[in-house]
Amino acid sequence: MTAPAPDRPRRLLVVVDAPSLLHRSHHARAHTGTTDRAGRPAWALHGMLGQILEVIDGFAPDAVVFGLDDRRASERADLYPAYKAGRAEKDPALVEQLDRAGAMLDALGLATLTPPGLEADDVSASAATWAGAHGWDCVIVTSDRDAFAHISDHTRVLRLINGGVSASPLLTPARLVAMYGVPxxxxxxxxxxxxxxxxxxxxxxxxxxxxxxxxxxxxxxxxxxxxxxxxxxxxxxxxxxxxxxxxxxxxxxxxxxxxxxxxxxxxxxxxxxxxxxSGRDDLDLGLTPDVPGTPGLLPLDAHRIATVVGFLGVEATTSLAIRVLSTDPASAASGSDR
The missing domain is CATH 1.10.150.20 (5' to 3' exonuclease, C-terminal subdomain)
Known part of the structure; x- marks a missing residue:
């Protein structure tokens, strides 16, 4: 493994708990009734994308991976049928957008992983482990407290709460101790x-x-x-x-x-x-950082961004996405700070 040059920031992986962002965006934005150019519900997708653009704009990562839940099978539910029992049934409009999220992100050129029988939490755990093994830093974007177990010197958690990205805490080992009293x-x-x-x-x-x-x-x-x-x-x-x-x-x-x-x-x-x-921390993320243009690596192709995001039908979001997603990461600029 080659260590980063002294004047080059450590490369950064952002891993996104996509279902948690989609759920929050659905409940916060359903009143807008936003649809895509095909007339399908798109408010949760648009909300998630807006939050991720804000994260990428602020952190300038080298790669972004989205974790998705396997919605057809669950090893945890097989082991414990009462797992997550009692939660309200999902709105069909949310279910449709959960089902479409992976295809939209893949079309953009971002990396997605739906581990069989597992959840986005397992992708987050594996991303934190991958980052540590490869000399990268990692930011987990989620609203789920389970990710706190992965906080370390190289991994932080941006826990989305009411108020959006700008109002959400970025948790480090010291901040976690301050919040809960445990390392x-x-x-x-x-x-x-x-x-x-x-x-x-x-x-x-x-x-x-x-x-x-x-x-x-x-x-x-x-x-x-x-x-x-x-x-x-x-x-x-x-x-x-x-x-x-x-x-x-x-x-x-x-x-x-x-x-x-x-x-x-x-x-x-x-x-x-x-x-x-316990999150599975041995999943293959499919990241090949030394092969330009592979899924998940930034920057992305501007024409591809315009086509995919433009289909959501919000011009301002399309313009923002082109600017943010087609910009070189912070580690590409010698001597820059994150």
Missing amino acids: AEHYLEFAALRGDASDNLPGVSGIGEKTAATLLTQVGSMRTVWADVDRNEGRGVASTLDSWAAETGARRIGRTVVRRLTADGARERYDFNVRIM
Whole structure:
């Protein structure tokens, strides 16, 4: 692997959780009734594209990959039929745009990946791993907290919230600690303890966010916690938590936490959540950065952009797309900063 020259910024991969952007854009823009030149609903597609153009304009990445969900099969649902149960049925107009998104992005020349039986979250996990292995930086664009587990020195998460890209936080390891009190390398363990109501995954009974964060910051990894539970009936865990309480004036929770961790089904629930929440990080993204013109690499062909984006029927978006997507990435300019 060749290291980047001292005056050349590390190359940047942006990976987009396309379904999360389409869902948000659908609910925010359905009132516009925007259609494409064929008269089909296009407000979610237009909203997603607008957000991505803003991201690309701001970060000037070298490559962009879009993760899509396999909407016909799910390994997680096969393992846990209640996975994501309780969510409202999707609007048919949204379903149609979810089905068309991949074709539109492929036509533009951007890279898409729909892993069989898996989700966009798995593409994000694999992109973060790919970036680390190839000496690139990575920005994951999503509204899903699951991506927080992939934050590192080379990977940040732009978590889209109300207010759009400009109002959304760019999460780094330090910012994640400030938000949740846990380092990124322990976020998956934190989430498995807490659970995830949006995916219909209950956490370990009696262990909420604050207790989970305290446990992980004071004791360390859950491997250490479970080892003490197995070998010492959790006495070390309880002692550490109670010492922390004495130093800070907080309530003593040592024995209570150990009792909840050793309750029937607690460890099974934790292990199951880790299994369901863990993103696959070994997917082939199909990126060939040394072969110009391959899908996902920027810049894109201006005529192709005009044809594909122009079909959405919004002239201002077409003009913006041509400017943003046909511009060289930041790493192509010697000495430029991102």
